[in-house]
Amino acid sequence: MKRFFHGLIICSLALLSAAAHAKELARVEASHSDLSIESDMASVAPGQPFWLAVTITPRSGWHSYWKNAGDSGARPVFDWQPADNATVGAAMFPTPKRLPLGHLVNYGYDTPVSLLIPATAPTSGDSFHVALEAEWLICEVECVPQIADIKLDLPVGPTVADNDASAIFKAARAALPDPSFWSSDLTVSSSSSTLTVYMGPEEAAEVTDAYFFPESVGILDYAAPQTVDLAEDGLIIQAQRPSGAPEITTAAGVLMLTTADGSKAAYSLQPLLQMAQETEAQQSATVPALPLWEAALFALVGGLILNLMPCVFPILSLKAFAFVSANYKTAANRQKEGWAYTLGIWLSFMIIVAALLVLRAGGTAVGWGFQLQEPVFVGLLTLLMLVVALSLSGMFNIQFGIEGAGQTLAAREGVRGAFFKGVLAALVATPCTAPFMAPAIGFALTQPVLIVLMVFSFLALGLALPFLVLSYSPALARIMPRPGPWMEKVKEGLAFPMYLTAAWLLYVFTREAGAVAMLVLVAALIGVVFAIWIGKQAAGRLSIRLLAWGFAALALYGIVSEPWQEPSHSPEEGYVEEIPYSGAALDTLLKEGKPVFVYFTADWCITCKVNERIAILTDDAQAAFRETGTAVMKGDWTNRNEExxxxxxxxxxxxxxxxxxxxxxxxxxxxxxxxxxxxxxxKLLNGKTD
Known part of the structure; x- marks a missing residue:
């Protein structure tokens, strides 16, 4: 069981002593690390397998990453482009370390690490030639990407081992996790993951601690502790799973075991993945039980704190300006506006909650904030944030009360303006969660409809409470600052949190819908701004106003009609599997006598994306590929590629x-x-078959 520590010691000593003598195929000295490549063969026989070792040596105090980087970071990426019919396989990673950084935990290596790469020499020719585009990330607190373009040449002929490199390969193999001879399964629920390793009682009794490094994201919360228990059938490791975790792609990982004598050993696991079937009672059991009065109080306090969130505070401030300049109003008018503002918030919340309850009744698993999972809603909310920010900046006035500071604002406020300010406050609050809100909402969504409505009503009341109190308290209204030019400056300054919120929503939209969608959304946002600018030039002319409304409608159509939505396609859905372009792969297909369609594209190429949508990634084109037996090759030129x-x-x-x-x-x-x-x-392919 001491093999893991011995392997790490051997690896460190070997990299220091043997690297100076081994014949390196390549070495790159990047800004914060070095990368070197060795072969275990000085010469390799045609068509025979051999090994490469890619060694990453970070600067002292810095680290590189495992195949799953943990809470942050990125795994190394190696794009091998072998010539002729040579092959290069995927990297084999040594057992990683846990690398805590603040409240995060990363997986990686803070010492030199050698990744083993299987390769096969070409069957003909006198040289194994391969080009490599390598990207790896080196981090301390900040992170620095490292990039290298490398060309390797190894003689092909009689088999001759490189004895000088043997220590490097011996150390790298010793640092790999051992294959596991235990069967195992991984059961994943919405809030936890349970790994069961089936081993004998005597073996399990030797284990004092265990830790599971998952290869897939979404299995566990990396910073949360893992609990280890002994059972009759083996070892059970339980870990928290983060909320909103992505879909799990594999249950594979590395199990690190510590025994009573302090030795450690690592084993590669391939557990059977099982998704737990949770009943509604089980799901509600994970929600802390709260008395009804406590849930209502939490909702009220959470709504009150929500006023201080960056996306809500500017709207709150606009309402405050109205009260500052409302000396001319009667107490009755102020109270009407306070209740109109409250009604706007409450009604907006009830519409969102009603939609949530309808979806849940239909069997859809949704929670608070579900609307932010819809790209169209996020796009429209981004537009709303931008329009409000532009209004605060003084570009134009929204015509339901957010017109400006001073007497202009007060004169145009009114009950209608107060109501729509409440609607606006509720909308801009949807991406935010304040303290105390989570337990109240979690409790509410497991209760009957009337309790749900009551808790969310208290949340709405908390959000509206500051101005509802002001509308009933002349004493509080009198101690507020006097109106003046300062209000305009403050209003303009409050635009910047709204711009930042719009930027964040644009990021969310891009993650949900992709880069092409983001481009269309940005174009739509610019279209709306252009429409606003045209409208300002109208000077009362109806034709110019109609032109402005036309531009605005076209921009809105670009968001809600989803013309940007990229078609999802995979072999399982009847789409032809695309082969990454390489000259060698193309030659092989042509020698087999197959028809081949090759397209070269890039993520930043607008023409490419339009062509793909209308001509390549269509049902008709994919059907033609299948019927004619045409192989499809894709050359991705998003990043540099010499071939x-x-x-x-x-x-x-x-x-x-x-x-x-x-x-x-x-x-x-x-x-x-x-x-x-x-x-x-x-049409082209079908024409060839006519």
Whole structure:
């Protein structure tokens, strides 16, 4: 069981002593780390397997990352491009360490680490030649990306081992987790994960501590402790699972065991993944039981604190300006506006809660904030934040009460303006959660409808309470500052939290809908701003106002109609599996006599994305690919790629897109236009079969 510690010691000593003598295939000295590559063979026989070792040496005090980086960071990425028919496999990672950083825990290495890479020499030729694009992240508190473009050459001929590199490979193999001979399963619920390792009682009794490093994100909360228990059938490790965790892709991971003598050993596990079927009673059991009065009090206090959130406070301040300048109003008018403001908040909350309850009754698992999981809602909310920020900045006035500071604001406030300010406050509060809100909402959503409505009514009352109190207290209203030019400056300053909130919502939108959607949303936002600008030039002219409304309507249509939504496609859904482009893979397909369609694209290429949507990633095109047996290759030029750049240049192109179609048995392609017509690929392929 001491093998793990021995492996780490051997690895560290070997990297210091043997690296100076081993023949390196390549070495890169980046800003905060070094990367070197060695082979276990000085010469390798044609078609025979061998090993490469990629060693990352971080600067003292810095660290690199495992395949699952934990709470932050990124795994190393190696893009191997072997020539001829040589192959290079995926990296094998040593057992990681836990690297705490504040309240986060990362998985990685704070010492030199060697990653083993399986490779196979070409069956012909006198050299194993491969190009490598490597990206890895090195972090201390801040993080610095490291990038290298490397070309490797290894003689192909008689097999000759590189004895000078043997210590490096021995140490790297010793640091790998051992294969596990135990069966295991991982049961995942909405709030926890339970790993059961089936081992004999005597083996389990030797274990004093255990820790599971999952390969997939979403299995556990990395910073939370893992509890270890002994059972009759083995070892049970339980861990918290973060709320809103993404879908789990694999249950695989590394199990670190500590025994009574203090030794440690690591084992590679492939547990059976099981998703727990939670009943409604089990789900509600995870919610802290609260007395009804306590839940109502928490909701009231949470709503009150919600006023101080960055996205809500500017709206609160605008309402405060109205009270500052409301000396001319009667007490009755102030009270009416206070209740109108409260009604706007309450009604908005009730609409959201009603939608939530309807969805839950239909079997959809949703919670508070579910509307922010819809890209259309997030896009519209981003637009709302931007419009409010522009209004605060003085570009224009929203015509239900947010017109400006001083007497202008007071004169136009009124009951209607107060009501819509309440609606606006409720809308901008939806992305925020204040202290005390979570337990109150969690309790409410497990209760009958009347209790749900009551708790959320208290939440709405808490949000409206400051101005409701002001509307009934002339003494409080009198101690507020006198109106003056300072109000305009403060109002303009309050625009910046709204701009930041819009920026954050744009980030959320991009994560939900993708880069193409973000581009369309930004264009729509610019369209709305342009419409506002046109409207300001109207000077009473109806034609210009109609033009402004037309631009605004077009921009809104761009958000709500979802023209940006990229088609989801996978082999399981009947779409043809795309082969990453390489010259060697293309040659193989052509030698097999298959027709091949090759398209070169990039995420930043607008023309490419439009072409893909209307001509390549369509049901008709995919059906034509299947029916004609056409292989589809994708050359992604989002990042630099010398091989793709060479292909583009050979066809007289300086950039993407480029579309090539090879008929069966042909060696020269048909070069298609840069702008594809709708379903033109399907028509091309179907024409070949007529």
């Amino acid at each position: 793709i750049a060479t292909v583009l240049a050979s066809h007289g192109r300086a950039g993407v897109p480029l579309y090539l179609y090879y008929e069966a048995g042909a060696n020269q392609p048909l070069v298609l236009p840069e702008i594809l017509a709708p379903n033109s690929i399907a």
